[in-house]
Amino acid sequence: xxxxxxxxxxxxxxxxxxxxxxxxxxxxxxxxxxxxxxxxxxxxxxxxxxxxxxxxxxxxxxxxxxxxxxxxxxxxxxxxxxxxxxxxxxxxxxxxxxxxxxxxxxxxxxxxxxxxxxxxxxxxxxxxxxxxxxxxxxxxxxxxxxxxxxxxxxxxxxxxxxxxxxxx
Amino acid sequence: xxxxxxxxxxxxxxxxxxxxxxxxxxxxxxxxxxxxxxxxxxxxxxxxxxxxxxxxxxxxxxxxxxxxxxxxxxxxxxxxxxxxxxxxxxxxxxxxxxxxxxxxxxxxxxxxxxxxxxxxxxxxxxxxxxxxxxxxxxxxxxxxxxxxxxxxxxxxxxxxxxxxxxxx
DNA sequence: ATATATTTTCAATAAATTTTGAAAGTTCAA
DNA sequence: TTGAACTTTCAAAATTTATTGAAAATATAT
Numbered sequence: 001x002x003x004x005x006x007x008x009x010x011x012x013x014x015x016x017x018x019x020x021x022x023x024x025x026x027x028x029x030x031x032x033x034x035x036x037x038x039x040x041x042x043x044x045x046x047x048x049x050x051x052x053x054x055x056x057x058x059x060x061x062x063x064x065x066x067x068x069x070x071x072x073x074x075x076x077x078x079x080x081x082x083x084x085x086x087x088x089x090x091x092x093x094x095x096x097x098x099x100x101x102x103x104x105x106x107x108x109x110x111x112x113x114x115x116x117x118x119x120x121x122x123x124x125x126x127x128x129x130x131x132x133x134x135x136x137x138x139x140x141x142x143x144x145x146x147x148x149x150x151x152x153x154x155x156x157x158x159x160x161x162x163x164x165x166x167x168x
Numbered sequence: 169x170x171x172x173x174x175x176x177x178x179x180x181x182x183x184x185x186x187x188x189x190x191x192x193x194x195x196x197x198x199x200x201x202x203x204x205x206x207x208x209x210x211x212x213x214x215x216x217x218x219x220x221x222x223x224x225x226x227x228x229x230x231x232x233x234x235x236x237x238x239x240x241x242x243x244x245x246x247x248x249x250x251x252x253x254x255x256x257x258x259x260x261x262x263x264x265x266x267x268x269x270x271x272x273x274x275x276x277x278x279x280x281x282x283x284x285x286x287x288x289x290x291x292x293x294x295x296x297x298x299x300x301x302x303x304x305x306x307x308x309x310x311x312x313x314x315x316x317x318x319x320x321x322x323x324x325x326x327x328x329x330x331x332x333x334x335x336x
Numbered sequence: 337a338t339a340t341a342t343t344t345t346c347a348a349t350a351a352a353t354t355t356t357g358a359a360a361g362t363t364c365a366a
Numbered sequence: 367t368t369g370a371a372c373t374t375t376c377a378a379a380a381t382t383t384a385t386t387g388a389a390a391a392t393a394t395a396t
Contacts, residue, residue: 002286007298054373058375087304108181129255130178130204137257140261247342
């Protein structure tokens with residue numbers, strides 16, 4: 001397979017993949033393009049390579065920057081801004097996990113702990129199932145929360161390295 | 169907070185939560201409703217409680233069944249079909265992980281291993297970055313794959329219990 | 337068999353999301 | 367300053383995705 005074809009396939013699949021994870025297709029495609037670009041590239045490069053509008057590129061690169069996956073770089077002597085993606089997949093994943101935890105898991109756990117205290121007869125079947133379900137999810141979520149914290153923080157620790165080697 | 173209000177909040181948030189995970193809002197809401205319903209409920213119950221059409225309920229309950237999260241139950245003497253959700257959150261998560269792995273991770277890994285062999289000069293910067301990125305993602309994905317397999321299979325193992333207690 | 341209850345399908349419609357592109361905003365060199 | 371290069375914004379348009387509802391299919395009781 002030739003590079004051009006492989007690139008196109010990767011970008012397209014990565015975009016499709018993204019849509020299964022609540023990420024919009026274009027953002028994932030731009031990310032894919034940046035991941036395989038050895039050097040920083042410009043808005044115009046992205047527009048051209050993905051055939052999308054300037055506004056679209058602008059919005060989605062901003063999002064990628066908000067997610068901490070891409071940075072703007074200034075190249076001396078150049079007027080335009082360039083974009084560069086973090087290439088270390090472990091760091092990429094850690095960053096995504098960190099953001100999603102902050103944006104989704106933490107608020108959900110907060111809500112669940114509020115919902116756990118409802119007034120009503122605990123003998124009542126409906127009340128009982130509701131509190132049990134909420135408690136179950138909250139407990140599970142709390143555990144996940146801790147596991148993810150360890151993953152995020154233990155970036156350089158021996159324990160994680162060992163665990164990963166164990167599963168290699 | 170009263171049960172009715174808490175229920176409504178839970179269903180609505182669970183639905184919003186779902187959309188961040190590539191699951192449609194209604195499917196997540198039906199799942200939420202079933203999770204807090206102590207007894208099996210019918211299509212009409214779901215239609216009424218969520219104010220959605222029959223066709224919509226039918227489609228989304230089918231999907232929930234495909235995901236292995238909900239089952240149809242027949243109640244003796246009743247003409248209608250009833251739906252019942254798996255309530256054990258650990259089982260629910262395992263099931264979701266299992267399905268997503270099958271539907272998304274496995275095909276992606278397959279594609280990546282194809283993309284890893286491209287023809288071209290390995291000294292070329294573009295070729296080099298492409299193969300490195302693909303290899304990096306594949307390696308990471310492969311590890312994740314193994315970790316998930318362990319989680320899925322080790323359902324009853326002491327090791328997992330210990331790990332979870334460790335993080336509690 | 338027939339009528340009745342229930343479920344499924346799917347084309348049409350509605351809603352939500354994404355994309356565009358042109359205008360407004362910004363930066364910077366001369 | 368001015369104006370050229372570049373970036374950002376955002377209302378309108380296009381696209382994608384979800385929902386409806388009525389007709390068709392299926393199942394069940396009599």
